[in-house]
Amino acid sequence: DTAVSQTPKYLVTQMGNDKSIKCEQNLGHDTMYWYKQDSKKFLKIMFSYNNKELIINETVPNRFSPKSPDKAHLNLHINSLELGDSAVYFCASSQDPRLKIYNEQFFGPGTRLTVL
Amino acid sequence: AQSVTQLDSHVSVSEGTPVLLRCNYSSSYSPSLFWYVQHPNKGLQLLLKYTSAATLVKGINGFEAEFKKSETSFHLTKPSAHMSDAAEYFCVRKTSYDKVIFGPGTSLSVIP
Numbered sequence: 001d002t003a004v005s006q007t008p009k010y011l012v013t014q015m016g017n018d019k020s021i022k023c024e025q026n027l028g029h030d031t032m033y034w035y036k037q038d039s040k041k042f043l044k045i046m047f048s049y050n051n052k053e054l055i056i057n058e059t060v061p062n063r064f065s066p067k068s069p070d071k072a073h074l075n076l077h078i079n080s081l082e083l084g085d086s087a088v089y090f091c092a093s094s095q096d097p098r099l100k101i102y103n104e105q106f107f108g109p110g111t112r113l114t115v116l
Numbered sequence: 117a118q119s120v121t122q123l124d125s126h127v128s129v130s131e132g133t134p135v136l137l138r139c140n141y142s143s144s145y146s147p148s149l150f151w152y153v154q155h156p157n158k159g160l161q162l163l164l165k166y167t168s169a170a171t172l173v174k175g176i177n178g179f180e181a182e183f184k185k186s187e188t189s190f191h192l193t194k195p196s197a198h199m200s201d202a203a204e205y206f207c208v209r210k211t212s213y214d215k216v217i218f219g220p221g222t223s224l225s226v227i228p
Contacts, residue, residue, distance in 0.1 A: 041221045092160075
């Protein structure tokens with residue numbers, strides 16, 4: 001009965017490869033997010049989708065492309081992986097923040113990406 | 117620029133003593149504020165949130181935070197630390213649906 005799940009939990013890959021991280025939520029939320037947490041634990045929002053529509057798109061290299069097939073899923077595809085992409089990536093979901101700014105986000109367990 | 121400051125990158129307390137984790141924000145108006153906890157190798161969990169309904173907010177696991185507009189602060193406290201409280205704590209601010217800013221985090225150690 002996991003609320004927000006991510007796969008895989010760990011991902012080790014070579015520079016230049018393309019990889020995807022999947023995220024699913026069963027909370028009935030209509031908004032989903034991707035965050036990047038660097039080695040110093042600093043968290044930064046990358047993207048947000050509401051009902052498959054992109055609503056937040058921070059300054060992220062265009063090698064990163066989110067894809068939302070439906071409102072319960074938000075996958076992150078990364079092309080041409082670089083060493084600096086190594087981080088923990090968190091998926092989150094919430095009710096529409098445009099309706100209530102204090103709608104909290106529910107986070108997945110994270111995917112630790114290591115680029116060699 | 118809008119920001120969230122957590123003044124201490126690391127706090128160490130003895131088990132059973134009070135916990136104080138500090139958070140200050142810069143803003144010209146009252147934001148929505150949250151505290152999240154991240155246990156090692158885990159995702160983030162909401163501890164509490166400020167929604168302007170009350171300045172003293174009670175959260176889970178005995179934590180509470182007080183919103184002080186005059187000091188632009190939202191410090192997190194707990195009367196008595198438990199070993200299981202050892203984790204990373206993040207103060208988060210939202211000023212609009214698309215402005216979500218995380219503080220740099222405070223690592224809490226609890227000494228037996």
